[in-house]
Amino acid sequence: MSKKTLTLTDNSTDKQVELPVLNGTHGASVVDIGPMVRDLGYFTLDPGFKATASCHSSITYIDGDKGTLLYRGYPIEQLAKKSTFIEVAYLLLDGELPNKTELDSFQDIILSHTMINESLKKLFDGFHHDAHPMSIMVGVVGALSAFYHDSTDVNNSRHREIAAHRLIAKMPTIAAASYKHSVGQPFQYPKNSLSYCGNLLHMMFSTPCEKYEVDPVAEKALDLLFILHADHEQNASTSTVRLAGSSGANPFACISSGITALWGPAHGGANESALNMLNEIGDVSNIAKYIAKSKDKKDPFRLMGFGHRVYKNHDPRARVLRNMCHEVLKSNGNSNDPLFELALRLEEIALKDDYFIEKKLYPNVDFYSGIIYKALGIPSNMFTVMFAIARTVGWVAHWQEMIADPAMVIGRPRQLYRGAAQRDYVGLGQR
Numbered sequence: 116m117s118k119k120t121l122t123l124t125d126n127s128t129d130k131q132v133e134l135p136v137l138n139g140t141h142g143a144s145v146v147d148i149g150p151m152v153r154d155l156g157y158f159t160l161d162p163g164f165k166a167t168a169s170c171h172s173s174i175t176y177i178d179g180d181k182g183t184l185l186y187r188g189y190p191i192e193q194l195a196k197k198s199t200f201i202e203v204a205y206l207l208l209d210g211e212l213p214n215k216t217e218l219d220s221f222q223d224i225i226l227s228h229t230m231i232n233e234s235l236k237k238l239f240d241g242f243h244h245d246a247h248p249m250s251i252m253v254g255v256v257g258a259l260s261a262f263y264h265d266s267t268d269v270n271n272s273r274h275r276e277i278a279a280h281r282l283i284a285k286m287p288t289i290a291a292a293s294y295k296h297s298v299g300q301p302f303q304y305p306k307n308s309l310s311y312c313g314n315l316l317h318m319m320f321s322t323p324c325e326k327y328e329v330d331p332v333a334e335k336a337l338d339l340l341f342i343l344h345a346d347h348e349q350n351a352s353t354s355t356v357r358l359a360g361s362s363g364a365n366p367f368a369c370i371s372s373g374i375t376a377l378w379g380p381a382h383g384g385a386n387e388s389a390l391n392m393l394n395e396i397g398d399v400s401n402i403a404k405y406i407a408k409s410k411d412k413k414d415p416f417r418l419m420g421f422g423h424r425v426y427k428n429h430d431p432r433a434r435v436l437r438n439m440c441h442e443v444l445k446s447n448g449n450s451n452d453p454l455f456e457l458a459l460r461l462e463e464i465a466l467k468d469d470y471f472i473e474k475k476l477y478p479n480v481d482f483y484s485g486i487i488y489k490a491l492g493i494p495s496n497m498f499t500v501m502f503a504i505a506r507t508v509g510w511v512a513h514w515q516e517m518i519a520d521p522a523m524v525i526g527r528p529r530q531l532y533r534g535a536a537q538r539d540y541v542g543l544g545q546r
C-alpha cells in the first residue's frame with residue numbers, strides 16, 4: 116500500500132513537494148515538513164506550538180476532545196484507583212508495569228537515595244528567609260550537578276539511570292528543606308522506613324521537639340495527587356526539559372529548567388493562583404462579577420484553574436480530584452469548607468456560561484488540587500513545589516526517552532525576522 120502524502124504547491128514557482136503523513140498509535144496524524152524546507156525553502160510559523168508535534172514519544176497520550184489521559188497506554192482513572200505513585204513512576208520510566216520483585220527493588224532504590232549531601236544543605240542558608248520555595252527549588256536542584264557529577268555523563272545509560280533515581284528520590288527532601296527554611300524550622304532528615312509521600316509529610320511537618328505520626332489520609336491523598344501530576348506529554352515544562360537536554364546539558368540542570376517553566380501561573384503556578392483567586396472572590400455573591408471580569412478582553416484577569424491548551428472537554432484529572440476533595444474534606448471534618456462550596460458554585464456557574472461553553476473552557480487539574488493541598492495543611496506557596504515533585508518523574512522519563520533516541524538532535528526553532536533590513540554602521544558623531 117502506498118504511503119499517504121500531502122502535496123504542497125508553491126503558486127509562485129509551480130514547484131510541488133510530497134510531504135509524508137505519519138500515523139501514531141492514537142490521535143491526529145502529523146505531516147513531516149522536512150521536504151518543504153529542503154525543496155521549497157520555507158519554514159513554518161506556529162507560535163506557541165499550537166499545531167506542531169515537537170517529537171515522537173511513547174510515554175503519555177492525551178485526547179483533549181474526549182478528555183482521555185493514558186500513561187503508557189493505561190487510563191489515568193484506572194491508575195488513580197488501583198496503582199501507587201512509585202508504581203506509576205516505574206511505569207513511566209520503564210514502559211511496563213513492574214512485577215512484585217521489580218517494584219520492591221525500585222522502591223528500595225528510590226528510598227535509599229533520599230538524603231542530600233550535607234554541604235548541599237548549607238546552600239539553603241544563603242537564601243533570604245522569605246524566599247518563595249520555588250525559587251529555592253530552581254537553585255538547589257540545578258546545584259545538584261555540582262554535588263553528583265559522577266552521574267552526569269548523558270551518553271552513559273547507567274549514569275542516566277542513577278541521575279533519574281537521585282532526582283526522583285531527592286526532590287521531596289529538597290522541597291521539604293525549602294519549606295523548613297521559609298518557616299525558620301530545622302531541616303528534618305528523611306526516614307527511609309516511610310513511604311515516598313509519608314516521608315515528604317514527615318520532613319515537612321515533624322520537628323525535633325514533638326512526636327509526629329504521618330496521617331494516612333493525607334499520605335494517600337498526596338499519593339493520588341502525585342499520580343495525577345506525574346506526566347502530561349509535551350507541556351511547557353516537559354518541552355523545556357527536552358530543549359535543555361537536547362544540548363547535552365546535565366540532567367540536574369535540565370530538571371531545574373523544567374521547574375522554572377512550571378512556576379508560571381499559566382502552567383503549574385495555577386494551583387496557587389486558583390486558591391488565591393477563590394480567596395479574592397470570597398463569597399458566592401461575587402462570582403458574577405469575577406466571571407464578567409474574566410470575559411472582559413480589556414481586563415487581564417482569567418478564571419484560574421479553567422481552560423487548557425489540549426483539553427477541550429473535562430480534564431480527567433480534575434474529575435478524579437473533585438471526588439477526592441469531598442473525601443479529604445469529610446475526613447478532616449471540613450466538609451462544609453466555604454472555599455470548596457465557593458469552588459463548586461463557581462464551576463457550576465461557569466460551565467453554564469455561554470462564553471465558557473463556546474470556548475470549551477472546563478476546570479483543569481489545578482482548580483481542585485489547591486483546595487486539597489490546603490485541606491492537607493500544605494501552605495499555598497508549596498502547591499507548585501508539590502506539582503514539581505510529582506512531575507519530576509515525567510520530566511526524567513521524557514529526558515531519558517529523548518537522549519536514548521539515536522535520532523536526537525539539538526532543538527533549534529527558526530523565526531520570521533521582522534527587524535531592520537541590513538544597513539551600515541553609523542559613527543557616534545553622525546547619529
Ligand code: ACO
Pocket residue numbers: 380381382383385409410416417418419420421422423424425474476479480481
Ligand atoms: N478565563 C477566561 N478566559 C479564558 C481562560 C480563562 N481561564 N482561558 C482561556 N480563555 C479564553 C482566552 O481569552 C481566549 O479567548 P479569545 O479566543 O476570545 O481570545 C480563548 O479562551 C482561548 O484561550 P488561549 O489563551 O488562546 O488558550 P491557550 O491554549 O493558549 O491557553 C491556558 C491555555 C494557558 C491554560 C489558559 O486557558 C489559561 O490561562 N487558563 C488559566 C490558567 C490555568 O488554569 N493554567 C493551568 C493549566 S493546566 C496545567 O498547566 C497543569
